Amino acid sequence: xxxxxxxxxxxxxxxxxxxxxxxxxxxxxxxxxxxxxxxxxxxxxxxxxxxxxxxxxxxxxxxxxxxxxxxxxxxxxxxxxxxxxxxxxxxxxxxxxxxxxxxxxxxxxxxxxx
Amino acid sequence: xxxxxxxxxxxxxxxxxxxxxxxxxxxxxxxxxxxxxxxxxxxxxxxxxxxxxxxxxxxxxxxxxxxxxxxxxxxxxxxxxxxxxxxxxxxxxxxxxxxxxxxxxxxxx
Numbered sequence: 001x002x003x004x005x006x007x008x009x010x011x012x013x014x015x016x017x018x019x020x021x022x023x024x025x026x027x028x029x030x031x032x033x034x035x036x037x038x039x040x041x042x043x044x045x046x047x048x049x050x051x052x053x054x055x056x057x058x059x060x061x062x063x064x065x066x067x068x069x070x071x072x073x074x075x076x077x078x079x080x081x082x083x084x085x086x087x088x089x090x091x092x093x094x095x096x097x098x099x100x101x102x103x104x105x106x107x108x109x110x111x112x113x114x
Numbered sequence: 115x116x117x118x119x120x121x122x123x124x125x126x127x128x129x130x131x132x133x134x135x136x137x138x139x140x141x142x143x144x145x146x147x148x149x150x151x152x153x154x155x156x157x158x159x160x161x162x163x164x165x166x167x168x169x170x171x172x173x174x175x176x177x178x179x180x181x182x183x184x185x186x187x188x189x190x191x192x193x194x195x196x197x198x199x200x201x202x203x204x205x206x207x208x209x210x211x212x213x214x215x216x217x218x219x220x221x222x223x
Contacts, residue, residue: 004157042118042213043158043201056210090157099146099165099205105157 003027004106006091012112015081021109023074023091029104031097032074034066037088037108049074050097081113116141118204120214127192127221135187135217137202146205147185149178151198152216158201192221 004025013019025032034046048056049068063085065077074091088108094101118139127133139147146165150158162171164180171178175196177188187200199218203211 040215042215043203043211045210092157099148099163102148102160102163103158103211104160107156 004091004093004104006089006106006109008109009107010110010112012114013078013081014114015083017081018077018079020078021076021089021091021111023076023106025072025074025091025093025104025106027093027095027104029093029095030071031094031101032068032071033092033094033103034074034076035090035092035105037090039087043090047076048097055097078111081111083113086111086113116204116206116212118202118212118214120200120202120217122217123215124218125220127189127219129193129221129223130191132188132190132192134189135200135219137185137187137214138183139185139202139204140183141204141206141212143206144204145207147180148203148205148211149185149187150201150203152201153198161200163205189219192219194221194223197221 007022031050036044045058046060047066052068067075090108091106092103094103121136146163149161152158162178167182169180175190179186197220199216201216203213
C-alpha cells in the first residue's frame with residue numbers, strides 16, 4: 001500500500017448510529033488532517049494533528065471526534081449526526097506543516113446521513 | 115479575511131483548444147498558492163506551489179503563474195484526460211489552507 005488510504009469508501013448511517021472513519025498513510029509523514037467537502041462548497045479544514053497531538057480544531061461540532069493513535073493512523077468518530085453532515089470526508093497528510101509541505105489526500109469516505 | 119475565488123465555475127473545451135483558469139485572492143500575508151487537481155471519486159492531487167509574484171511552474175500541458183492578486187492555470191492543447199476539477203488554495207499561516215470552490219474542466223475529444 002502506498003499513499004493515503006481511507007476506509008470505508010462509502011457509508012450510510014442513521015442519525016442515531018455511531019460509526020468511525022479510518023485513515024492510514026504510508027508516506028512517513030508526521031501531520032494528518034481531516035477535511036470536509038460538500039457539494040458546491042470549498043474544502044473545509046476540520047482537524048489537524050502534528051506528531052499525534054491535535055494542533056487545530058476548526059470549530060467542529062462535538063458529534064465529530066478525531067483520534068490519532070500514532071503518526072500513521074487517523075480516525076474520525078461519528079455520533080448523532082445530522083443530514084447536513086452528508087459529505088465527502090477527506091484525510092490528508094504532510095511532512096511538517098506550512099507551505100513547503102503540500103498535502104497528500106486520500107480518496108475520501110462518502111458519508112450519507114439518513 | 116482571506117478569500118479565494120475561482121472562475122469560471124465550469125469550462126468546456128475541445129481537444130487542443132488552449133485556455134486558462136483563474137484564481138483571484140485577497141490575503142493579509144500570502145505564504146504560498148497551491149493548485150490541485152481532483153478527479154471524480156478521488157481526493158485532490160497536488161500540482162504546484164507558487165510562492166511569489168512573477169513565479170511560474172510547468173508540468174506537461176499545465177503552466178501556473180502568480181501575480182499579487184491572482185493566479186492562472188494555463189492549459190495548452192488539452193486532452194480528454196485533463197478533464198477534472200482544478201482547485202486553488204491559499205497558504206497563510208501554519209497548516210491552514212483556504213480553498214476555492216474549483217473549476218470543473220471538461221475536454222471533449
